Amino acid sequence: METRVALLAIIVEKPENTEKMNALLHQYSDYIFGRMGVPYRRRGINVISIAVDAPSDVISELAGKLGRLEGLSVKAAYSRHTFRDQDTDEDRQ
Numbered sequence: 001m002e003t004r005v006a007l008l009a010i011i012v013e014k015p016e017n018t019e020k021m022n023a024l025l026h027q028y029s030d031y032i033f034g035r036m037g038v039p040y041r042r043r044g045i046n047v048i049s050i051a052v053d054a055p056s057d058v059i060s061e062l063a064g065k066l067g068r069l070e071g072l073s074v075k076a077a078y079s080r081h082t083f084r085d086q087d088t089d090e091d092r093q
Contacts, residue, residue, distance in 0.1 A: 005079040006059045012046040014071020
């Protein structure tokens with residue numbers, strides 16, 4: 001299986017939808033290897049980054065589902081390199 005590393009950038013403008021967002025992230029938790037959330041109280045929003053290692057279609061699916069939630073804006077940045085489960089550190093250089 002080929003995977004890519006990607007970063008999902010999420011801006012939450014309606015905090016009442018974070019429960020739905022967290023439920024979706026839980027469904028895809030096998031692919032998530034990092035998460036950082038920063039509340040921006042001055043503007044009343046939250047900025048969240050989700051680091052994933054997953055097949056491209058799974059990343060797109062997750063980003064799409066999150067983006068359809070009201071009050072969330074989502075963008076994905078993908079690595080250029082694809083990985084296979086048997087890749088080693090030497091293969092990635």
